[in-house]
Amino acid sequence: MSDVEIETENHTIKRRTLLQLGAAGAAAVAIGAGASAVVPDLKKKGLMSKDGVFEDASIALAGAVYTEAFPTSPLILSPFNDLLPIPKALAPVQSLTYKSWAQTPGPGLGQQNSLGNVRHQKWSSDVGSPDPVVYELKMQVRGHSFTSSKVMPINSLGKPTISFDANGVTYPAGTVRTLPLSTIYGFNGQFPGPMINAEYGKPCLIRFKNELDQNPLNLDRQDFGAPDWSALIHLHNAHTAPESDGNPHFSMNAGPKSHGYVPGQWVDHLYLNWPAGGDDREKQTFFWFHDHRMDHTGSNVYKGLVGLYPIYDPKNGRDMGDERQGLRLPGVRTNNPDGSFDVAYDIPLAFFDARLDDGTTIHQDIHDSLGEFPDAKNPKKHPEWWGKTFYKHFPNHGFVGDIMTVNGTAYPVLNVKRRKYRLRFLDCSIARIYEFKLMSSTQGPKSAVSLGYTGNELQGQYRIPDGQQCMKFTEIAADGGILPFAITRDSFELWPAKRREFIVDFTKYQDGTPTTKGDVIYLTNIMKMPDGRMWSNSSRFGSDPNYKIPMMKIVIGDTAPDDSLIPTGQMAELPPVPANWQSMVADRKIFELQRGSAGGEVEWLINGTLFDPTKPATSMKNPAGKSPLAQQKVGSFAVWEIRNGGGGWVHPMHLHMEEHRTLTRNGVVTMNGGNAAHPDDMSKEDLVALDPGESVLIYRGFRDFVGQYVAHCHNLAHEDHAMMFGWEITA
Amino acid sequence: MSIRTSRDRVAGSLRNLQLSWTTVVLTAALAALASIFVMITLGGAVGAIERLTPPFQRWIRDSIIIFPVFVLAVVGAMYTAKKLVGDKKSWVKMAATLAIVIGFVTVVGILVNAASSGYDYYLQLKLLQVSEHLRHPTYLIQNGTPVLVGGKGACDMTCQAQHATLAGHMKGLGITSIVLLISNTALVLWAVAIRGGRLWMPAKQRRAAAVGTQRMPVLAEAVA
Structure with a gap:
C-alpha cells in the first residue's frame, strides 16, 4: 500500500510538473502572441498607454454593440477623366442693383436681417474701411453630378450587384449605369458654392437668402438636410461680430431666435476683412463658409452648403495674388471689370467624401423616429434613391464616405503648367481626416475591387499599389494665415475644417530630376479611416503600405513663366504670447x-x-x-x-x-x-x-x-x- | 457566545472543505481582474461618462475591492462541487468541479457587469432628465410653413434616447457575458494548471487535518 502511494505520489508530481510547465508555456505564448498582435495595433491608433488598452477594447465592443449598415457606392469605372473644377471669383452685386433692393444693406437698426431686429455691431467705417463690397448668395435646391463616368454597382464584397432607378426599375447585377444627380442645397445652386476672393481692408457684405422652399426641378429632397429647410451660415474662422458669425448661441437668443433662417428670410453677414485687434500679425489667408444650423450642420453641409473665401493681403503687396510682389507666393492676378479678381496658379482644393445609396441599405437613425422626415417612411430601403448621396445623422461610429471628391468632382484631373503653384487645401468632410502625399505610379490606379479588397478596404475605390513619393510640399500657411517660416513636408494631415496651404514646384521631382510634359503625379491619401472614430493607419502611428488612395491626377503640361519664390526666410510675425x-x-x-x-x-x-x-x-x-x-x-x-x-x-x-x-x-x-x-x-x-x-x-x-x-x-x-x-x- | 459559535462553525466547514487556498486565491484574483476589465470595457462602450476615467487606475482599484466576492464565489463553487461530485481524484469529477467554478465566477462576473451597467443606466437617465430642457423642438415644412413635430404621447427625443441607451446596455451585456465565459474558462483552467492541477488540499495536509491539525487557521478566521 505504501509503495503504491509512493508510486502515485511520484506519478502525481510528474503530472503536476507537466501541467505547470504547460501552463507557464501557454502563458508565455499567449502574452507573446497577444503583445505582438495588440501592441502594434495600439501604437498605430495612438493608444499605446495603460489606459489605451481599455479604450481599444471599448472601441471593439462598441463596434459589436452598435452595428450600422452603410451602402457601398457604385464603382466609378473611368476615374481621372473629369477636369478639376477651378472656381472663378464671384462677381459682386453692383451698387445700383443693391441700392434698388427693397431692404438695402446698411448700418441702421434692423438692417442686418429680414426680421428687422438686429443691427451690425460695427460697420466698416468703424474700423476705418470703405463701405463693403456686396455679394448675394441664394441657398437653392439643385442637382449635382460627382462624375461623368459610368459606374458599376457593387456590393461590400466588391461583386457586381443589382441597381435601381427613380422609376422603380431594377437592373440586373453587372449592368453598367450612369449616376443620377444628387440633390443638393447649394449656394447659388452649386457645390462647392461660389468662391469670393476677398482682401484685407475691403469689407464684404454677403446677403444670404434662403430659397430652399423653392424646388423648380422638383427634386426628391431625400431624408437629410434640416427638416425645416433653415440654414445659418458661418464664415470659418473670420473675425466677425456675433450677428455675422452664424452661430447657434447667438441665433437661438437673437436675430432669428431659432436654429437658423427659414425660407423666405435673409441675413446680411458683414465681414470686415479686418484682423483681430487691427493687428496685421492676425491676418489669415483662407476662410470657407458653411452651414452652422443647430442640430443639422452635418446634414446641411453634406447636402452642399459649402463655399470658399480666400483672403489676400494687399498691404505693401505682401500677399495680394501677385507673385512679383511681397512674399512672392505663386499667383498671377487678373482684376475683372466687375470688381472681382482671379488669381491664376492659386487653386483652392476642397476635399469631401461621399457615400452613394445602393438601394438595398435600410435608412434608419434616431432622426427618423423623431418624425423629421415623414415622407421617407424610414426605417426603409430607398431603391428610388440609388446612386444619390446617402447620409446617416447619428452613426455611433461616425460617418465617412467611400468616394473621394475634390471641388465636388470625384477623382478629377488637374492639368498644371511646369511651374510653382499655391494649393489651398480644405477638408470640408463630415469626419474624415486625410493625410496627403504626392506620388508617382508607373502602373497607375487599380480599382480596390480588382486588387481583391472588400468591405471598408473598398473605401476610396482606387489604389496605386506601386505609388512612390515623388515630390514634397512646402507649407506656407495654415488656419491662422501665413506661417512664420515655410515647412518642407513629405506628407501632412488635414483634419475636418482645417486649411493648409502649400507651394508645389511642378518643375522638378524631390530628387532634383526635372519633370517633363505629360508626367503624371497623384495627390494620394494615405490615412486609412474606416469609420468616423479615428484612423486605423497613418504615418504617425504606423502606415499601411498598401493604402494609397489617389484622390486627384495631376498632369504636367507646358512650361510657364514663374516669378514666384519658395520662401526661405521669415514670412510672418506671430502675435506674441506673454512671457508670463x-x-x-x-x-x-x-x-x-x-x-x-x-x-x-x-x-x-x-x-x-x-x-x-x-x-x-x-x-x-x-x-x-x-x-x-x-x-x-x-x-x-x-x-x-x-x-x-x-x-x-x-x-x-x-x-x-x-x-x-x-x-x-x-x-x-x-x-x-x-x-x-x-x-x-x-x-x-x-x-x-x-x-x-x-x-x-x-x-x-x-x-x-x-x-x-x-x-x-x-x-x-x-x-x-x-x-x-x-x-x-x-x- | 453565538458569534463565536458561528465563527467556529464556518472555520470548521472551511477546514472540512480541505481547499487548496493558493488555487482559490489565484483563481479569484484572475476572475476579478477579468471581470473588472470587461466591466470597464463595457462602460467605455455604452456606459456613463462620469465613470470612464482613468480606466487603468479604476481596474486595479475595483479589482481589489471585488476580490473578496470572487473568493467567496470560488469557495462556494468548491463547496457545491464537493457536495455534488465529491473531491476524490477522477478526471470526470475534476472537470465537473472546474465547470462549476467557471460557472460561479462567470455568474458573479455577469452580475457585477449588470450592476455596473444598471448604475450607468441610472446615471444616464439622470443626465437625460436634467438635459431634457435643452432639447429643441423639431420642425418640418408642411404646406410651406414650419410645423412642430411630435407632441404628447409620442416617444420624444428623451424617450428615444432612453430606449437606445437601454438597448445598448442589453446588447453589451450579452456580448460581454459570452466574453466572460470564454475568458473565465481559460483563466480558471490556467490557474489550476499552474497549480499542477491542485484544487484541494494536498493529501499530506488532509491527513494532518484529519488528526486535528489546523493548517489554515488564519484564512479560516479571516473568512469567518
Missing part, C-alpha cells in the same frame, strides 16, 4: 470633450453636458479651484485647456472668432515648434486637433466685439449631437 503665460495656467478655463452618456441623441458632451444655447458653458474646476463661466471681457486674453476625454475618438475642436496659439500638448510646450505630429502648432490656428486622450493648452484673445459665440467639435456628427458649448464676450 505660465502664471495664467492655474486659472485657466477647462473644457473636456467626452464620448457621451447615452445611446440616443446625446452621445457627445462637453464637460458632461449638452450644448445649451441659452447661456455660456461652465469650465471644469481648474487648479485654482474655480469653475468659471466661459465669459471673457472684451479685449482680454486667456489660457484655455481643451481635453479629449477619451473613449477612443479624436476630435477636431474649433473655436470661433479669433485664432489661438497652441502652448502645450500633454504638458509639453509646442508653441515654438518641435512637435513632429503637429509642426504647424508654431503658428495660429482655429481648430485644435485632439489626438486620443490628449490635452492642449491654448492662448487666445477676445477682442473688438461683444456677444455670443461657440466652440465645438468639427466632426459634424459630434457637433450636431451636442458637442458644442456657448461662450461670451462681455463689455
Whole structure:
C-alpha cells in the first residue's frame, strides 16, 4: 500500500510538473502572441498607454454593440477623366442693383436681417474701411453630378450587384449605369458654392437668402438636410461680430431666435476683412463658409452648403495674388471689370467624401423616429434613391464616405503648367481626416475591387499599389494665415475644417530630376479611416503600405513663366504670447470633450453636458479651484485647456472668432515648434486637433466685439449631437 | 457566545472543505481582474461618462475591492462541487468541479457587469432628465410653413434616447457575458494548471487535518 502511494505520489508530481510547465508555456505564448498582435495595433491608433488598452477594447465592443449598415457606392469605372473644377471669383452685386433692393444693406437698426431686429455691431467705417463690397448668395435646391463616368454597382464584397432607378426599375447585377444627380442645397445652386476672393481692408457684405422652399426641378429632397429647410451660415474662422458669425448661441437668443433662417428670410453677414485687434500679425489667408444650423450642420453641409473665401493681403503687396510682389507666393492676378479678381496658379482644393445609396441599405437613425422626415417612411430601403448621396445623422461610429471628391468632382484631373503653384487645401468632410502625399505610379490606379479588397478596404475605390513619393510640399500657411517660416513636408494631415496651404514646384521631382510634359503625379491619401472614430493607419502611428488612395491626377503640361519664390526666410510675425503665460495656467478655463452618456441623441458632451444655447458653458474646476463661466471681457486674453476625454475618438475642436496659439500638448510646450505630429502648432490656428486622450493648452484673445459665440467639435456628427458649448464676450 | 459559535462553525466547514487556498486565491484574483476589465470595457462602450476615467487606475482599484466576492464565489463553487461530485481524484469529477467554478465566477462576473451597467443606466437617465430642457423642438415644412413635430404621447427625443441607451446596455451585456465565459474558462483552467492541477488540499495536509491539525487557521478566521 505504501509503495503504491509512493508510486502515485511520484506519478502525481510528474503530472503536476507537466501541467505547470504547460501552463507557464501557454502563458508565455499567449502574452507573446497577444503583445505582438495588440501592441502594434495600439501604437498605430495612438493608444499605446495603460489606459489605451481599455479604450481599444471599448472601441471593439462598441463596434459589436452598435452595428450600422452603410451602402457601398457604385464603382466609378473611368476615374481621372473629369477636369478639376477651378472656381472663378464671384462677381459682386453692383451698387445700383443693391441700392434698388427693397431692404438695402446698411448700418441702421434692423438692417442686418429680414426680421428687422438686429443691427451690425460695427460697420466698416468703424474700423476705418470703405463701405463693403456686396455679394448675394441664394441657398437653392439643385442637382449635382460627382462624375461623368459610368459606374458599376457593387456590393461590400466588391461583386457586381443589382441597381435601381427613380422609376422603380431594377437592373440586373453587372449592368453598367450612369449616376443620377444628387440633390443638393447649394449656394447659388452649386457645390462647392461660389468662391469670393476677398482682401484685407475691403469689407464684404454677403446677403444670404434662403430659397430652399423653392424646388423648380422638383427634386426628391431625400431624408437629410434640416427638416425645416433653415440654414445659418458661418464664415470659418473670420473675425466677425456675433450677428455675422452664424452661430447657434447667438441665433437661438437673437436675430432669428431659432436654429437658423427659414425660407423666405435673409441675413446680411458683414465681414470686415479686418484682423483681430487691427493687428496685421492676425491676418489669415483662407476662410470657407458653411452651414452652422443647430442640430443639422452635418446634414446641411453634406447636402452642399459649402463655399470658399480666400483672403489676400494687399498691404505693401505682401500677399495680394501677385507673385512679383511681397512674399512672392505663386499667383498671377487678373482684376475683372466687375470688381472681382482671379488669381491664376492659386487653386483652392476642397476635399469631401461621399457615400452613394445602393438601394438595398435600410435608412434608419434616431432622426427618423423623431418624425423629421415623414415622407421617407424610414426605417426603409430607398431603391428610388440609388446612386444619390446617402447620409446617416447619428452613426455611433461616425460617418465617412467611400468616394473621394475634390471641388465636388470625384477623382478629377488637374492639368498644371511646369511651374510653382499655391494649393489651398480644405477638408470640408463630415469626419474624415486625410493625410496627403504626392506620388508617382508607373502602373497607375487599380480599382480596390480588382486588387481583391472588400468591405471598408473598398473605401476610396482606387489604389496605386506601386505609388512612390515623388515630390514634397512646402507649407506656407495654415488656419491662422501665413506661417512664420515655410515647412518642407513629405506628407501632412488635414483634419475636418482645417486649411493648409502649400507651394508645389511642378518643375522638378524631390530628387532634383526635372519633370517633363505629360508626367503624371497623384495627390494620394494615405490615412486609412474606416469609420468616423479615428484612423486605423497613418504615418504617425504606423502606415499601411498598401493604402494609397489617389484622390486627384495631376498632369504636367507646358512650361510657364514663374516669378514666384519658395520662401526661405521669415514670412510672418506671430502675435506674441506673454512671457508670463505660465502664471495664467492655474486659472485657466477647462473644457473636456467626452464620448457621451447615452445611446440616443446625446452621445457627445462637453464637460458632461449638452450644448445649451441659452447661456455660456461652465469650465471644469481648474487648479485654482474655480469653475468659471466661459465669459471673457472684451479685449482680454486667456489660457484655455481643451481635453479629449477619451473613449477612443479624436476630435477636431474649433473655436470661433479669433485664432489661438497652441502652448502645450500633454504638458509639453509646442508653441515654438518641435512637435513632429503637429509642426504647424508654431503658428495660429482655429481648430485644435485632439489626438486620443490628449490635452492642449491654448492662448487666445477676445477682442473688438461683444456677444455670443461657440466652440465645438468639427466632426459634424459630434457637433450636431451636442458637442458644442456657448461662450461670451462681455463689455 | 453565538458569534463565536458561528465563527467556529464556518472555520470548521472551511477546514472540512480541505481547499487548496493558493488555487482559490489565484483563481479569484484572475476572475476579478477579468471581470473588472470587461466591466470597464463595457462602460467605455455604452456606459456613463462620469465613470470612464482613468480606466487603468479604476481596474486595479475595483479589482481589489471585488476580490473578496470572487473568493467567496470560488469557495462556494468548491463547496457545491464537493457536495455534488465529491473531491476524490477522477478526471470526470475534476472537470465537473472546474465547470462549476467557471460557472460561479462567470455568474458573479455577469452580475457585477449588470450592476455596473444598471448604475450607468441610472446615471444616464439622470443626465437625460436634467438635459431634457435643452432639447429643441423639431420642425418640418408642411404646406410651406414650419410645423412642430411630435407632441404628447409620442416617444420624444428623451424617450428615444432612453430606449437606445437601454438597448445598448442589453446588447453589451450579452456580448460581454459570452466574453466572460470564454475568458473565465481559460483563466480558471490556467490557474489550476499552474497549480499542477491542485484544487484541494494536498493529501499530506488532509491527513494532518484529519488528526486535528489546523493548517489554515488564519484564512479560516479571516473568512469567518
